Amino acid sequence: MSPRQKYRLRSRSDREVIREVEPGKQYVDGESGEPFEVVGKLIPLAPSPSSLPYAVENLRLCGCSLEQLVQRDLNDCPHCDRRLPALEG
Numbered sequence: 657m658s659p660r661q662k663y664r665l666r667s668r669s670d671r672e673v674i675r676e677v678e679p680g681k682q683y684v685d686g687e688s689g690e691p692f693e694v695v696g697k698l699i700p701l702a703p704s705p706s707s708l709p710y711a712v713e714n715l716r717l718c719g720c721s722l723e724q725l726v727q728r729d730l731n732d733c734p735h736c737d738r739r740l741p742a743l744e745g
């Protein structure tokens with residue numbers, strides 16, 4: 657199996673999913689019925705030895721009292737909606 661690039665998809669109501677996408681295929685939010693738009697590639701970019709979006713090197717603490725691990729490339733904590741601080745470097 658070759659590693660596949662995963663993408664971040666977002667619906668109009670800002671629900672997000674992470675998944676592989678096939679070119680030309682339309683993805684729809686099963687709950688709201690809204691179409692998903694591809695808004696970004698997920699790091700690490702394929703090809704990569706790790707295609708796991710939740711690999712620990714891709715996570716950081718969101719900084720709130722919930723102390724949730726969130727993906728490094730997110731702008732907002734999905735658990736508490738806090739704005740995450742900018743990544744250094």
Ligand SMILES: [Zn+2]
Nearest residue numbers: 718720733736
């Ligand atoms: Zn949080």
